[in-house]
Amino acid sequence: MSEPRTTVVIATRNRAGELRHTLARLRALRPTPPIIVVDNASTDATAAAVAEVAGVRLIRLPANRAAAARNLGVVAATTPYVAFSDDDSWWAADALPAAERLLDAHPSVGLLAARTLVGPGDTEDPINTLLATSPLGHQSELPGPSVLGFLACAAIVRRTAFLRVNGFSRLLHFGAEERLLALDLAADGWDLCYAAELRAHHHPSTNRPPSAWRKDLERRNNTLIAWMRRPLPRVAAETRLLLREGDRRQRSRIVAGLLRRLPSALWQRHRLPAEVERRVRVLERAEERSRQPWAATASPS
Numbered sequence: 158m159s160e161p162r163t164t165v166v167i168a169t170r171n172r173a174g175e176l177r178h179t180l181a182r183l184r185a186l187r188p189t190p191p192i193i194v195v196d197n198a199s200t201d202a203t204a205a206a207v208a209e210v211a212g213v214r215l216i217r218l219p220a221n222r223a224a225a226a227r228n229l230g231v232v233a234a235t236t237p238y239v240a241f242s243d244d245d246s247w248w249a250a251d252a253l254p255a256a257e258r259l260l261d262a263h264p265s266v267g268l269l270a271a272r273t274l275v276g277p278g279d280t281e282d283p284i285n286t287l288l289a290t291s292p293l294g295h296q297s298e299l300p301g302p303s304v305l306g307f308l309a310c311a312a313i314v315r316r317t318a319f320l321r322v323n324g325f326s327r328l329l330h331f332g333a334e335e336r337l338l339a340l341d342l343a344a345d346g347w348d349l350c351y352a353a354e355l356r357a358h359h360h361p362s363t364n365r366p367p368s369a370w371r372k373d374l375e376r377r378n379n380t381l382i383a384w385m386r387r388p389l390p391r392v393a394a395e396t397r398l399l400l401r402e403g404d405r406r407q408r409s410r411i412v413a414g415l416l417r418r419l420p421s422a423l424w425q426r427h428r429l430p431a432e433v434e435r436r437v438r439v440l441e442r443a444e445e446r447s448r449q450p451w452a453a454t455a456s457p458s
Contacts, residue, residue: 159188159254160188161188161189161190161191161236161253161254162236162237162238162257163190163236163238163239163240163253163256163257163313164190164191164192164193164230164234164235164236164238164239164240165183165190165191165192165193165239165240165241165242165248165253166192166193166195166227166230166231166234166239166240166241166242167179167192167193167194167195167230167241167242167243167244168195168197168222168223168224168226168227168230168243169194169195169196169197169199169203169243169244170196170197170198170199170203170221171199171200171201171203171364172199172201172203172244172245172362172364173199173201173202173203173205173206174206175244175245175360175362175364176194176203176206176207176244177206177209177210178360179242179243179244179245179246179247180192180194180206180207180210180213181210182247182358183242183247183248184210184211184212184213186248186250186253187250188254189212190236190240190253191212191214191234191235191236192210192212192213192214193213193214193215193216193230193233193234194207194213194214194215194216194230195216195218195226195227195229195230196215196216196217196218196226197218197220197221197222197223197226198217198218198219198220198221204217214233216229216230216233222327222330223330223331224309224325224326224329224330224331224334225324225325225326225327225329225330225334227241227309227324227325228323228324228325231314231316231319231320231324232320234316236316237260237315237316237317238256238257238260238313238314238315238316239313239314239316239319240252240253240256240312240313240314241309241310241311241312241313241314242310242357243309243310243359244362245310245359245360245361245362246310246311246357246358246359246360247357247358248271248356248357248358249355249356249357249358251356252271252355252356252357253313255352255354255355256269256271256313256352256355259300259352259355260313260315262300263298263299263300263348263350265299265346265347265348266299266300266315266347266348266349266350267314267315267318267319267342267345267347267348267349268307268312268313268314268315268318268319268339268342268347268349268350269300269301269312269313269314269349269350269351269352269355270288270304270306270307270308270311270312270349270350270351270352271311271312271313271352271355271356271357272285272311272351272352272353272354272355272356272357273285273308273310273311273356273357273359274356274357274358274359275358275359275360275361276359276360276361277360279358282308282359284306284308285353287306288302288304288306288307288351289302289351289353290302291303291304291351291440292439292440292442292443293305293436293439293440299348299350300350300352301350301351301352301353302350302351303348303349303350303436304339304349304350304351305336305339305340305343305349305436305437305440306335306336306339306440307335307339307349307351308335308357308359309325309334309335310357310359311355311357311359312335313355315347318342318345318347319338319342321345322338322341322342322344322345323341324338325337325338326338326425328381328418328421328422328425329378329381329382330374331371331374332371332374332375332377332378333374333375333378333379333382334378336378336379336382337378337382337385337386340382340386340429340433340437343429343433343436344386344429344430344433373403373407373410373411374414376399376402376411377399377411377414377415377418379395380395380396380398380399380415381415381418381419381422383395383396384396384419384422384423384426385422385423385425385426385427386426386427386428386429387428387429387434387437388428388434399411399412399415400412
């Protein structure tokens, strides 16, 4: 059996029970991949849960870096490819070797978005259809439809591509972090594709923030992403939309978070290349027609 060339990186916080189950699933894969757990300053038994499982490396952080904690796992990995899992998700038995073959055969691909199956019944996540029917189409030389969105718990990246664009943004903390990474990979010249033959299983934790809170963060972060990467007319449109949505208290909270981060966003601002901006507009026009979030997928955990 060949040696695994994909490391699984998990960012976690205070979900020791779910993490134990996920690690058992991942350790059962053959070949067994290297696993790196990055602990976002948990106060529960996370460290003990990792210590119970042989062959899993733990990186403990003194503060919660949220989605950007995954970056430290990628830096620590020594394999050419990295697959992300959440503490409540894991990969199907054949997914990682199949992803390695696809990435070997398509050196321009920086990220593969897998098919996500939810819960004990393996229900199709709605994002599967969105990615499979991407308005960006399927170029013959690529292994699947071109995309500019993905779920982090169902993505495999080429490590060199991920590191070239500095991974997930620390500024966003949590929410819509996949969108900015997708844009930055595309801007750096990498292809992103949906590969339906790759399967990730997601059993959503009951220990998760309220959905309204998560949606507020995604709205704030999508506006920040516009300030960081989009033309000024689009920035203005996104900001106006943010200022109109929700009740007054909700808007005040979101805008306060935006303003705190805006100086850093402007410092990091650089426009997308014209071709990537064109593709983003294709997705936005499709979203306007169908009300589907083609380019703004978000992490489920």
